[in-house]
Amino acid sequence: MGRLMRTDGARGLALVSPPLLYAILMLAAPLLMIVLTxxxxxxxxxxxxxxxxxxxxxxxxxPLYRTLMLRSLRISGLVTLVTVLTAFPIAYFVSFxxxxxxxxxxxxxxxxxxxxxxxxxxxLWRVILAFDGxxxxxxxxxxxxxxxxSFILYNANAVIITLAHAFAPFAILPIFVSLxxxxxxxxxxxxxxxxSTAMTFLRVTLPLAAPGVLAAILIVFIPTIxxxxxxxxxxxxxxxxIANMIYAQIFDLNDRPMGATLAVCAMAVVxxxxxxxxxxxxxxxxxxx
Amino acid sequence: xxRPIIELRNVHKYYGDYHALRGITADIGAGEFFSLLGPSGxxxxxxxxxxxxxxxxxxxxxxxxHREMEGVPPNKRPTNMVFQSYAIFPHLSVAQNVGFGLRRxxxxxxxxxKAVAEALEMVGLGGYGARAAHALSGGQRQRVALAxxxxxxxxxxxxxxxxxxxxxxxxxxxxxELRRLQRQVGxxxxxxxxxxxxxxxxSDRIAVMFEGSVAQLTDPQxxxxxxxxxxxxxxxGMMNFLPAKLSGETSGGAMVEVAGxxxxxxxxxxxxxxxxxxxxIGVRPESLTIxxxxxxxxxxxxxxxxxxxxxxDMTYYDVRPEGVDGTVSVSMRNMPGRRVSExxxxxxxxxxxxxxxxxx
Amino acid sequence: xTGKRVLTAYAVLYLLFLYAPIVLxxxxxxxxxxxxxxxxxxxxLEWFEELTRTAALHxxxxxxxxxxxxxxxxxxxxxxxxxxxxxxxxxxxKGGILGFIMLPLVLPEIIVAISLLxxxxxxxxxxxxxxxxxxHVLICxxxxxxxxxxxxxxxxxxxEEAAVDLGETPLSTFRLVTLPLVTPGIVASLLICFTISxxxxxxxxxxxxxxxxxxxxxxxxxxxxxxxxxxxALGTILVCLSVGLLVAAEIFRRRGLRKAGxxxxxxxx
Numbered sequence: 029m030g031r032l033m034r035t036d037g038a039r040g041l042a043l044v045s046p047p048l049l050y051a052i053l054m055l056a057a058p059l060l061m062i063v064l065t066x067x068x069x070x071x072x073x074x075x076x077x078x079x080x081x082x083x084x085x086x087x088x089x090x091p092l093y094r095t096l097m098l099r100s101l102r103i104s105g106l107v108t109l110v111t112v113l114t115a116f117p118i119a120y121f122v123s124f125x126x127x128x129x130x131x132x133x134x135x136x137x138x139x140x141x142x143x144x145x146x147x148x149x150x151x152l153w154r155v156i157l158a159f160d161g162x163x164x165x166x167x168x169x170x171x172x173x174x175x176x177x178s179f180i181l182y183n184a185n186a187v188i189i190t191l192a193h194a195f196a197p198f199a200i201l202p203i204f205v206s207l208x209x210x211x212x213x214x215x216x217x218x219x220x221x222x223x224s225t226a227m228t229f230l231r232v233t234l235p236l237a238a239p240g241v242l243a244a245i246l247i248v249f250i251p252t253i254x255x256x257x258x259x260x261x262x263x264x265x266x267x268x269x270i271a272n273m274i275y276a277q278i279f280d281l282n283d284r285p286m287g288a289t290l291a292v293c294a295m296a297v298v299x300x301x302x303x304x305x306x307x308x309x310x311x312x313x314x315x316x317x
Numbered sequence: 318x319x320r321p322i323i324e325l326r327n328v329h330k331y332y333g334d335y336h337a338l339r340g341i342t343a344d345i346g347a348g349e350f351f352s353l354l355g356p357s358g359x360x361x362x363x364x365x366x367x368x369x370x371x372x373x374x375x376x377x378x379x380x381x382x383h384r385e386m387e388g389v390p391p392n393k394r395p396t397n398m399v400f401q402s403y404a405i406f407p408h409l410s411v412a413q414n415v416g417f418g419l420r421r422x423x424x425x426x427x428x429x430x431k432a433v434a435e436a437l438e439m440v441g442l443g444g445y446g447a448r449a450a451h452a453l454s455g456g457q458r459q460r461v462a463l464a465x466x467x468x469x470x471x472x473x474x475x476x477x478x479x480x481x482x483x484x485x486x487x488x489x490x491x492x493x494e495l496r497r498l499q500r501q502v503g504x505x506x507x508x509x510x511x512x513x514x515x516x517x518x519x520s521d522r523i524a525v526m527f528e529g530s531v532a533q534l535t536d537p538q539x540x541x542x543x544x545x546x547x548x549x550x551x552x553x554g555m556m557n558f559l560p561a562k563l564s565g566e567t568s569g570g571a572m573v574e575v576a577g578x579x580x581x582x583x584x585x586x587x588x589x590x591x592x593x594x595x596x597x598i599g600v601r602p603e604s605l606t607i608x609x610x611x612x613x614x615x616x617x618x619x620x621x622x623x624x625x626x627x628x629x630d631m632t633y634y635d636v637r638p639e640g641v642d643g644t645v646s647v648s649m650r651n652m653p654g655r656r657v658s659e660x661x662x663x664x665x666x667x668x669x670x671x672x673x674x675x676x677x
Numbered sequence: 678x679t680g681k682r683v684l685t686a687y688a689v690l691y692l693l694f695l696y697a698p699i700v701l702x703x704x705x706x707x708x709x710x711x712x713x714x715x716x717x718x719x720x721x722l723e724w725f726e727e728l729t730r731t732a733a734l735h736x737x738x739x740x741x742x743x744x745x746x747x748x749x750x751x752x753x754x755x756x757x758x759x760x761x762x763x764x765x766x767x768x769x770x771k772g773g774i775l776g777f778i779m780l781p782l783v784l785p786e787i788i789v790a791i792s793l794l795x796x797x798x799x800x801x802x803x804x805x806x807x808x809x810x811x812x813h814v815l816i817c818x819x820x821x822x823x824x825x826x827x828x829x830x831x832x833x834x835x836x837e838e839a840a841v842d843l844g845e846t847p848l849s850t851f852r853l854v855t856l857p858l859v860t861p862g863i864v865a866s867l868l869i870c871f872t873i874s875x876x877x878x879x880x881x882x883x884x885x886x887x888x889x890x891x892x893x894x895x896x897x898x899x900x901x902x903x904x905x906x907x908x909x910a911l912g913t914i915l916v917c918l919s920v921g922l923l924v925a926a927e928i929f930r931r932r933g934l935r936k937a938g939x940x941x942x943x944x945x946x
Contacts, residue, residue, distance in 0.1 A: 040766025047755040047778050047818055054815045055781060058792030065795055118691050121684045136927055141695045143869075144919045145876040147892045148912040151899060152698035155705070162701070196695060225680075247783055254785020256879055261899075271787045284795060291791050298785070371838055391841045404839035408857045418843030420853075469843065 065288035075285065083289035093273070093290065097297065100270040103184055104253040107191040111248050112241060114192065115199035119240075120233075122200075123207035135204070142197040147257060153190040154262045157181040182264025190258045195251070199244040206240025207233070242309045250298050270294050322347040322472055322505050323368065328377035330363055330529075337363045338374070339529040345473075345507065345522075350499050352508045352516040355526035356552070361509045364526075365475050368507065370394045382472055397466035398475040401482070403458040405450045411437070412446030414461055418469045436464040439498070456487045463498070473505045480515065492518050513553045517541065525549050541601075545589050547676040550599045557605070557645040559638075561598040561675060563588070573598065573675055577638025578618045581670035593677030602648040604672035607634065607664045609656060614667030622662045632657055638666060699916055706909040711902070724910035734911070737894035740806050741875055744890060748813040749870035755814065756821025756866055757829075757859075763822075764829035775822075782819040789816060790883035797884070804886025812880035817870040824869060828862025828933060861933025868926035872919050891915065 066083055069076045087093050122134045141149065155161055157180045164176040179185055210233065218228040256271040263269070270290060277287035321344035330338035338360050345351045353361035366372040368379060370391035379386045381395055397418070406414050416433045424432065437443055440460040453461065459479060466474055479495075480488045496519050499506045510516050516523045517537045524534040533545040544550035547558070560576040570584040575598050583598075607622075608614060623644050624635040632651055635644040647666070651657070658664055706725070710718035728734060759778050762768070781789055793812050797804065832855065840850040878892040885893050895911060898904045 036766055037768040040762050040768030040771070043758055043766065044762035044768065044771075044774055044778075045758075047759040047822075048774055050755055050814070050818070051778050051780070054793065054811060055784075055789070056777075058796045059788075061796045061799065062788075062792040065799075114691065117684060117687055121688045125681050125684060132931075136923075137692060138695065140920060140923060141699055143872050143876070143923050144699060144916045145878075145892060145895075145912060147876075147878045147895055148702065148908075148915065149698045151908075151912075152701055155701060156697060193694065193698070196691075250783045251785050254787040256787050271785070274787060274791060278791065278794070284798070287791065288795060291788055294785070295788060369842060371842075390846075391838070392844045392846060396842075398839070398842045400835040400839055402833055402835050404833060404835035406836060406839075406854060417840070417853075421844055465839075465843065 062288045063292055065285050066292045068285040070283040070285050073282075083286050084293075086286070087289050087293050093293075096268065096270050096273050097293065099184070099268075100253050100294070101297065103187055103191075103259075103267070103269060104249050106184075106188050107195065107252050108245055108249040110188060111192045111195050111199045112203075112244050115196055115244065116203055116237075116241070119200045119203035119207055123204055135201070138200055139197045142194075146194060149194060150190055150258050150261050153186070153193065154181065157186055157189070157262065181262060183266045184263070186262040186264075187258050187267040187269070190262050191252050191255060194258070195248045198247045198251075202243035202247060203237060203240040206237045206243075210236045238309065238312075242305065245305065246302055250302060253298050254294060319346040319348060321345060322349075322382055323507075324378075324380040324383075325364075326378040326380070328364070328367065328379060329375045330360070330367065330372065331375045337529050338367070340377070341529075341531055343524060343531060343534055345505060347472075347505055348503050350496065350506045350508070350519055350521045352510060352520040352523045353526060354510055354513060354516040354523050357511055359526040360529040361511075361526050362477060365398075365477055365507060365509045368473070369396050369398050369475050395472040396475055397469050397471040397473075398477065399459070399462045399466055399479045401477045401479070403462040403479075403482075405453070405458050405461055407451045409450055410446065411442070411448045411450055411453070411461055414450055415446070415464045415468055417465060432468055433464075436468040439467070439501075440464045441494075455483055456491065459483065459491065463495075467498075467502060467504070471504060473507060476506060476508045478509055478511070480510070480512075488515075495519060517553070525552065527552075542672075543586060543589065543674060544599065547597070547599065550674065550676070555602055555646060556599045557602065558597040558599050558676075559641065559645065561596055563594050563596070563675065571675075573670070573673075575668075575673075577620070577641035578666070578668050579616060581616065583670055583673060583675055587670075587673060588675045590675075590677050596675055596677040598673045598675050600645070600668070600673045602633065602646040604669060605645065605647045606667040607636070607647055607649060607658060608667050612667075614665075616668050616670070618666045618668060620664055620666045622658045622660050622664060625658065625660055627657070634658065636664065636666065702909055702916060703913045705906060706913040708906065711906055724906040725914075727907050728910055728914075731907070733889075734891075734894060737889045737891050740885070740888050741891040744806050744809050744813060744881075745871045745874040747810045748817055748874040749867045751810070751814045752817035752821045752870045753825075753863060753866045755818045756825045757863070759818070759822045760825035760829045763826060764832070765834070778822060779819045781816045782823075786816065786877075786879040790880045793880070794883045804884055804888075806885065806888050806890075808884040808886070809881050809888075809890065812884050813874040813877060816877070816880065817873050820869055820873060821866040824866045824930070825859065825862050827930075828859040832858055859933070861929045864929040865926040865933070868922045868929070872922045872926075876915070876919060 065075075067079050067081070069078075069080055069082060118138070122131055122138075126134050156163055158164070159176040159178070159181070161181075163180065164173075167173045168176065180189070214232055214236070215228055218232045219225070223231060253269070254271050255269065256275060259267045259269040259272055263272075271294075274287045274290045274294070277283045277290060323345040325341050325343045325345075328338050328341040329336070341360075341364060353364060355361045363372055367374050368381070368386075370386065370389060370393075386394060406417065409417070412430075412433050415436050416429055419429045419432065422429070433446060434443070437446055440463050442457065442460050442464065445457070450458075450461070459482075462479070476495075480491055483491060492515060495506070495508075508516070508519065517540070520537055522534065522536050523540055525532045525540065527548060533540060533549050535543075535545075540549070541553055544553060544556070550556040559578065562574045563571045564574050564580070565572045567582055570582060571588060572580060573583045574580045606614070608617065618638050620636040620638045622634055622636050626633045630651060632649050634647045634649065636647055637644045649655075704717060707720050707722070708717045709721035709723070759775060763771070763775050768774075789812060793808070793815075794804075797808055802808065836854055836858070837850050840854045841847065845853060876892065877890075878896065881890040881893050882896065889897065891911070895908055898908055
């Protein structure tokens with residue numbers, strides 16, 4: 029101790045260095061490598077390491093890639109919308125209507141499905157949504173439809189339902205946390221100042237929950253755009269997304285540089301949208317007071 | 318003061334650009350109950366933690382029992398601390414908490430058990446040893462923290478705002494108990510507090526600190542009666558200030574002309590900050606008296622009651638002496654048969670120069 | 678209070694939606710028929726027996742267990758360093774550094790998988806269970822940090838100071854005070870990381886080479902319709918294992934909070 033204590037910053041850095049070094053070695057360096065690879069080209073079995081923008085030119089001009097990228101964005105956007113909209117009432121319910129001592133039980137119940145095998149859950153949705161699956165079976169049995177619904181499997185809808193299920197806890201938890209932070213006396217103050225329950229929700233609760241909603245949006249949107257399993261298992265040909273193409277480039281077509289280029293494009297698009305969302309929300313909260 | 322147990326020699330502490338301790342020099346005597354008193358951010362806790370070894374100092378020296386403490390870690394210093402949060406180990410029982418520091422002692426298990434029982438007895442928690450620490454009340458945690466520190470028989474016990482987490486009743490009780498305990502064990506106690514009343518009640522000597530410096534270091538009575546600066550006077554208790562002029566030296570001090578009251582002689586110890594001609598005098602509310610009908614005093618002044626606040630045992634008056642813009646506060650003990658004056662009433666004020674201090 | 682009733686009903690329906698796939702799993706695992714469709718045919722344990730006869734599955738299980746154990750230990754160790762540094766020290770670039778360590782939490786797994794793969798291939802290293810461990814440690818560390826943050830941040834600094842003040846060295850203070858108070862968090866972190874690694878597919882798919890993990894083996898079997906009931910049986914076991922581990926982790930987390938005399942503030946994240 030003694031004079032050593034003055035170097036608090038140095039001790040903190042020393043302590044944090046093992047996980048930091050690991051992240052640099054296993055994340056930063058590989059990401060850099062991907063960026064580097066994206067400027068190379070594949071010649072049959074050899075990689076040509078001369079710098080070229082050819083891959084990017086191809087990625088932006090080939091309609092196949094553009095379609096896949098736009099579809100991935102659309103599907104991820106819809107998944108985010110559906111997930112956050114359906115998750116908000118749950119977060120609100122647990123935060124405002126569940127007795128404090130039972131809140132962690134509810135959160136536990138909500139998170140359990142998330143921790144079970146992702147692969148199996150996705151595959152089970154294929155079973156549920158299938159022609160002879162329980163959804164169609166029930167609807168036919170009840171006489172609501174006479175032919176099995178065909179628009180719920182092997183297309184983008186199935187991908188959306190499945191991903192909304194997979195990312196539910198990711199959306200619920202941040203919203204719940206921001207709702208929990210709201211000082212309940214603020215709501216009473218709003219009521220006291222003459223607002224109705226609905227207006228109190230709109231003018232006080234919702235703005236204060238905004239950071240949680242933003243976190244939920246980001247935490248759902250970013251990973252879903254790179255999802256591979258769900259489009260592959262329930263998406264059919266109309267539900268294929270960019271990750272499937274990246275995989276195909278690397279393993280099926282053995283074109284690693286092109287796969288890398290697509291991965292970099294996907295990251296760039298996601299990163300741009302995320303930063304734009306964060307900046308936009310900052311501006312809102314600033315003007316909103 | 319007895320022989321010094323702690324010697325602070327021009328202690329400075331910087332946090333980056335922030336100058337937290339600005340040259341503290343003081344001796345703290347063996348067996349003394351010593352308080353560091355000041356508003357929050359004045360450096361008193363930093364100083365305490367520097368003595369304990371949790372903060373290194375930027376320059377100067379701290380000696381404990383004549384030994385330089387530079388580079389000596391907290392676990393090797395002959396001091397123990399009662400933390401503000403008490404820092405009771407939640408995973409240990411009361412007895413395990415109290416005996417925590419005995420782990421490295423050469424005592425036998427049986428001796429340790431006895432020492433723990435005695436320490437618990439001393440703080441009034443006899444028989445609580447088996448209890449879980451997290452089941453204790455605030456006052457009990459405080460006692461465990463005391464027992465845990467005192468069982469090691471430190472040369473100095475450091476107490477960091479130990480009473481601030483307690484309610485008023487409990488606090489008053491603990492003030493007396495701490496005092497009793499300190500006399501009983503004879504160990505030097507250094508108390509950090511922002512509560513001037515607490516410091517006055519408990520301490521043998523008090524160091525008043527502002528902005529990293531000691532403004533005054535003396536016993537409670539001198540501190541109250543003869544504050545060294547206007548700021549100390551304002552911080553300790555209540556003090557009125559009236560414009561005043563020094564006019565001519567005398568053999569023992571100087572003549573002072575106090576606005577609204579009159580002229581009198583002040584002794585030199587009542588003029589602590591040099592002989593500027595213009596300034597103000599400070600006088601405590603209980604050193605002014607409202608004279609009732611027929612009562613006389615050596616020095617009287619005319620005044621008008623502006624406001625009256627009734628406290629049960631006391632009444633506080635805001636009165637305006639003739640020829641003065643502001644008001645001064647006067648406190649009067651309520652006695653049977655004594656009339657309470659009303660706002661607007663003209664009264665005679667008795668004053669005594671011996672109870673005054675002149676500040677430039 | 679009709680609003681509350683509507684919300685409650687919605688919450689119950691939502692839970693049904695969340696649990697629907699998991700509820701189906703055992704139904705088909707015990708169903709006496711190879712076609713995955715309703716109506717059910719009758720009860721059988723045949724598919725579970727079949728599991729015991731599949732050698733490739735046993736190897737995959739072994740691979741998965743080795744990977745999950747190594748991952749949980751390594752990620753928890755790294756997580757402890759980060760959580761401790763974050764809770765106790767101020768250092769330059771703190772927010773950025775900790776944010777970077779947490780980054781894999783939001784990064785699409787396929788990006789992590791591809792970039793690691795490209796580097797490994799570029800370096801000429803062969804894929805094995807250890808390359809999977811490398812990837813899993815990367816994505817599990819943020820979870821470990823999140824769980825351990827709760828333990829380390831909830832630790833009153835003056836507890837450690839008190840131990841030093843009472844004569845302990847920094848090292849023995851860590852052993853006598855810090856460690857006992859964060860142990861429940863460490864156990865919870867180990868269990869959670871084990872669960873994540875056990876279930877993770879994408880990284881394992883890319884990096885396992887010819888040493889498949891359980892999910893990779895499962896994926897390879899999805900192509901064969903006749904093997905589906907066996908997959909359901911395996912899935913049932915996996916889900917039960919995950920839920921068991923989670924309940925254990927939650928119990929440890931709560932015990933930790935109680936031990937530290939803190940109030941429960943919610944789930945893992």
